[in-house]
Amino acid sequence: IDLNDPTTDPFEVARHAAGVIAERTGADRHDIALVLGSGWREAGELIGETLATVDHADVPGFHAGAVAGHSGTMRSIAIGDTGRRALVYGTRTHVYEGRGVRPVVHAVRTAHAAGCTTVVLTNGCGGLNPAWEPGTPVLIRDHLNLSGLSPIEGADFVDLTDLYTPRLRQVAREVDPSLDEGVYVQFRGPQYETPAEVRMAKILGGDLVGMSTSLEAIAARQVGLDVLGISLVTNLAAGISDRPLSHEEVLEAGQAAAGRCARLLAGIVGR
Numbered sequence: 001i002d003l004n005d006p007t008t009d010p011f012e013v014a015r016h017a018a019g020v021i022a023e024r025t026g027a028d029r030h031d032i033a034l035v036l037g038s039g040w041r042e043a044g045e046l047i048g049e050t051l052a053t054v055d056h057a058d059v060p061g062f063h064a065g066a067v068a069g070h071s072g073t074m075r076s077i078a079i080g081d082t083g084r085r086a087l088v089y090g091t092r093t094h095v096y097e098g099r100g101v102r103p104v105v106h107a108v109r110t111a112h113a114a115g116c117t118t119v120v121l122t123n124g125c126g127g128l129n130p131a132w133e134p135g136t137p138v139l140i141r142d143h144l145n146l147s148g149l150s151p152i153e154g155a156d157f158v159d160l161t162d163l164y165t166p167r168l169r170q171v172a173r174e175v176d177p178s179l180d181e182g183v184y185v186q187f188r189g190p191q192y193e194t195p196a197e198v199r200m201a202k203i204l205g206g207d208l209v210g211m212s213t214s215l216e217a218i219a220a221r222q223v224g225l226d227v228l229g230i231s232l233v234t235n236l237a238a239g240i241s242d243r244p245l246s247h248e249e250v251l252e253a254g255q256a257a258a259g260r261c262a263r264l265l266a267g268i269v270g271r
């Protein structure tokens, strides 16, 4: 299937994908989906027992293309003894991969088609607040979509009030009262922001800069999913600190925070 073929209905592909997931996991419904970004990979382990894994390559609309650090398998996880199931994706598609916007939000649409009512979107990002050391998770309160793109096609004027569900943010803060909140700014990427762009984002009211998440959140709202967004600050955004960004620093900050992030997600999902 070519998701980007105009004659393809992306929601139909999501329904097919959900059918394959149900068949391969033995679960005709999943309750919560998790998209794991940089630094969040290990979270699945603490959520519960992995009952099944499915290769992304086997699911319609997903691509096998392994992105560094991502696994190409999604996992069906029993959430403690709640009887609920989590669908944890092994990889995420970014706009900058040039596959179009539909693949970027396909995981969210598939989660909805699989019966989920909630999606947790995590990412690694740059921080504009020097108080947030690399390795600090921050709840997303709202976003500025500077990508210039949208997953919504046609005259569907979706309201985005409370897009990042207040009830879920409250649950997250009950699990970890030290969590701060911030406004996430999505740039298209793949280049990092210039110091001037970081200053612009700050003037516009942004606290976090990244290259994902906002389009997925919009697509989630379009199908009525509750959304919890959590960013992991892996670096201070360009110009905030006097040192240039290094991808190595980003990766190691993600590794260091892995335990706290995994415990946070497991605590939230288990509620």
Ligand SMILES: Nc1nc2[nH]c(I)nc2c(=O)[nH]1
Residues within 6 Å of the ligand: 038, 124, 125, 126, 127, 187, 189, 191, 192, 193, 209, 210, 211, 234, 235, 236, 237, 238, 250
């Ligand atoms: N746009 C943007 N995306 C990021 N992802 C990560 I990890 N760090 C950054 C960053 O500083 N800026």
